[in-house]
Amino acid sequence: MNVSTxxxxxxxxxxxxxxxxxxxxxxxxxxxxxxxxxxxxQRYNAFESQAAGLSPQRVLGQPLFTNVAPCMNNFMVAQRFEDAQEDGSMLDATIDYVLTLRMRPVKVALRLLAAPGGVFRYVLVQRQPR
Structure with missing residues (x-):
């Protein structure tokens, strides 16, 4: 697979x-x-590790919304995953967001992905160019 696509x-x-x-x-x-x-x-890529300043060893196996990214434990992010899981529905939402944990506030776009029966659920983070 060509990741550039x-x-x-x-x-x-x-x-x-x-x-x-x-x-x-x-x-x-x-x-x-x-x-x-x-x-x-379960998976944490190098881009996010470097941007967030958190090593994979510190993140993998940890609860996302309480230990890794409590700034996402709200109705805009975590609740959407809960609702999709409860309803058995597809989640594909892109939202403008501000990350605030362990860093100065950073504007990002988050893409929230979850599919019924999917292997994983995803939070994708696209940082805005400076």
């Missing part, structure tokens, strides 16, 4: 990310945080 806004992105190796995820130019039904982080 995987853009932040690609329509079938969740399915493509499910098939990516960790090395392919590391080649992307946006942050990828993949988590399971228990919200434990």
């Amino acid at each position: 995987l853009s932040f806004s690609r329509p079938d992105l969740a399915e493509e990310l499910d098939r990516c190796s960790p090395e392919q995820l590391d080649g992307l130019d946006f942050g990828v945080i993949a988590f399971d039904a228990d919200t434990l982080v």
Whole structure:
């Protein structure tokens, strides 16, 4: 798979990310945080690790919305994943957001992806150019 074709806004992105190796995820130019039904982080790419200043060792296996990114534990992000899981519905939403944990406020676009029966759920982070 050619990761250069995987853009932040690609329509079938969740399915493509499910098939990516960790090395392919590391080649992307946006942050990828993949988590399971228990919200434990299972995949965390190099772009996001560097941008957030958190090593994969510190993030992998940790609950996303309480230990890793509590600034996303709200109705705009975490609740949307809960609602989609409860309803068995597809989630594909892109929102403007401000990350505030462990850093100065940073404007980003978040893409929230979850599919019924999907391998992982995703928070994708696209940082705004300076």
